[in-house]
Amino acid sequence: xxxxxxxxxxxxxxxxxxxxxxxxxxxxxxxxxxxxxxxxxxxxxxxxxxxxxxxxxxxxxxxxxxxxxxxxxxxxxxxxxxxxxxxxxxxxxxxxxxxxxxxxxxxxxxxxxxxxxxxxxxxxxxxxxxxxxxxxxx
Numbered sequence: 001x002x003x004x005x006x007x008x009x010x011x012x013x014x015x016x017x018x019x020x021x022x023x024x025x026x027x028x029x030x031x032x033x034x035x036x037x038x039x040x041x042x043x044x045x046x047x048x049x050x051x052x053x054x055x056x057x058x059x060x061x062x063x064x065x066x067x068x069x070x071x072x073x074x075x076x077x078x079x080x081x082x083x084x085x086x087x088x089x090x091x092x093x094x095x096x097x098x099x100x101x102x103x104x105x106x107x108x109x110x111x112x113x114x115x116x117x118x119x120x121x122x123x124x125x126x127x128x129x130x131x132x133x134x135x136x137x138x
Contacts, residue, residue, distance in 0.1 A: 029064045043073075045080070063097045089128050 031047030055073040065080030092106035096114035
């Protein structure tokens with residue numbers, strides 16, 4: 001019914017890294033969402049979200065992705081822009097094109113050369129345990 005053509009080299013979540021159901025929620029480049037966004041599956045963001053994001057599994061943001069709000073997820077790979085707070089229960093990977101303005105709280109952090117972040121950064125399990133959202137635990 002809807003046909004899309006991929007014309008850029010935006011990274012995608014690889015099939016072998018998907019959740020057990022193999023489902024991925026994709027927010028395409030040019031898409032804008034305002035309000036709270038929640039997913040129990042893997043999420044790939046190439047568009048813009050203004051509001052809180054809760055992802056029970058893996059969040060992947062392409063270089064055109066933008067989130068303004070609080071993010072709470074199991075793991076994340078960021079190539080785009082975040083303004084707000086990002087809480088990652090596992091590993092947060094900031095790739096070379098990533099830019100974060102705000103607070104980072106993660107169990108572990110990997111930062112590639114070129115990535116930028118401005119704000120507080122708290123790494124370690126003790127910082128993320130108290131930040132589990134009820135929706136992500138259920």
